[in-house]
Amino acid sequence: MRRRPTWSELPPSVRAAVEARLGTRVTAATSHDGGYSPGLASTLSTAAGPVFVKAVPVAEEFSARVYRQEVERSSVLPPDVPAPRARWVLDVPADGTEGGWVAVAFDAVPGRAPRTPLIGPELGAVARLAREIGAVEIAPGVLPELADELDVTCTADLAADRPPGLATYDPWFVEHLDDLAALEEHAAAAARGGALVHGDLRADNAVLVGPGDDLRAVAVDWPYANRGAAFFDLVGMLPAVQAEGGPAPEEVLARHPLPAGTDDDAVTAVLVALVGYFVARSLEPDPPGIPHVRAFQRAQGAAGIAWLRRRLRA
Template sequence: MPTSPPARRRPTWPELPLAVRVAVEERLGARVERWASNDGGYSHGLASVLETSAGERVFVKAADSSNEFTQWLYREEARRVVALPRSVPTPRFRWAATLDAAPGDAWEVLAFDAGTGRPPRQPWRADELAAVVGLAGRISDHEIEPGALPEAADELPTGHWDELAAGEHPGLDTYDPWVATNVERLGALAATAGEAVRGGSLVHGDLRGDNALVEQGPDGLTAVAVDWPNAARGAAFVDVVGMLPAVRLEGGPEPEDVLAAHPLRPGTDQGAVTVFLAALTGYFLASSLRPPPPGIPHVRAFQRAQGEVCVAWLRRRLGE
């Protein structure tokens, strides 16, 4: 079973332009004395825990103007994280700023309290998987008022099965032949995914092992979520279902085995789960067949591996 791609190297604190470092320290109100880089994930920017002369630990993310998509993600996160209820299990957001390093070189910077936990181990341990599935449940327990966050139904990627059926992404025949044989039927199933994911729950939108921190506390293992640019309002099952392909790749159980051990909340529409999975499968398949995005060549392999998990899972749910 393939695993998630190796960690990427991000810029480190000393590599940031002096003007940006000075501006960050001014906002922190203290000098940065030590730093540790988090090289996981897929964005290009700085992601470091900074330890200051005031004895604080602050997690800072920063991206320069050459990384337009990463900057957009950071702006979205800053816009959405302030709408989260205070009781959401996530480190406290401190501030966001656009800082000029030089004319024409603006940096987007976000600062949070540094989480005290660590990413789940790979391969997944049963207790840590239970903690992160429980985290997804705690997130979805928060009811979100209409308009407070974007609707997951409106942000769900669409049209991927149509692209695959039209042959826009050569290479579909490198997947299980069942996919090409049923591409139009699967596209019709996925077409209703928008309605399938409607709901009033908080959705993280990208909950995986690299976006969670686990920690042993006095009452057992707990987990918190980080990275919220995709926060939305939707169905309570979205985060659990969405994370399971990556869990499988990282040495965890088969998705249906996870759901058997950690059932979705009572009343969950199982048909809606299958429809969402069909949409997710189309997204991973079509994305994996595109050219790699600049600076992130390994993401296509990760998407392909998740697509393969999704195909097998979808066949199982459809009884095929």
């Protein structure tokens, strides 16, 4: 597992600014080392109760922007959504020795991370969470439209550019890129809908709460919240489930089916777009501060390709 910076490793000026914003001292901190961003992600214990805080240098431009976006989008989620409440965004200015930082705070969720691989009751809890999120209706204009933010050109770009490393994937995928790109053209329309979409639901973005038969999951990390198709989060998480050693997508869907009325062709079009994204990104250089993400994208791409072959009976 990757390791994030801990509370004690933050610059003193950042710790002081966070404590001032909290209005109390931090007495203990528990780091949450999963996920794919380079900053602090810790539950901080205080006299006023626990709070979950993330912090990153503003020089990490992508992560800093995503942290701000997460608070913005989390703040408009309906109150019945299984998600922690966003509290605040804090800008810590540069001082004589340190550059600036951005910190964000959320309610702490009293639970635990799912085990890897995601199987059994824990998989069931996260799959039910995906269905629960997709059952929430969102009015137009509250969140961005998934169809406008989903990357729906990666497969076509792969077909046109044939980048180095593409041949390391399943030859079937490489040989059929033009046909798959034609399916990808329908992905934006397929992603439209009036449901809440988490947009990045995986085991590392879920917290398990409750024992035994009462086990349930809460979704965290909402920077990509959208309005779109109710099936998206369940479909989107399944390549990661298999990539991390869990069951194949069809096995999961046999127990936890997609929402009633889901169109098979829409699922296929969206899956092509997701696979194209994973493959294309896996062939790019490592992003600063996150050297492990390309391998995970590759594993998801490979799992998604295998699922596509089965869906298309190829």
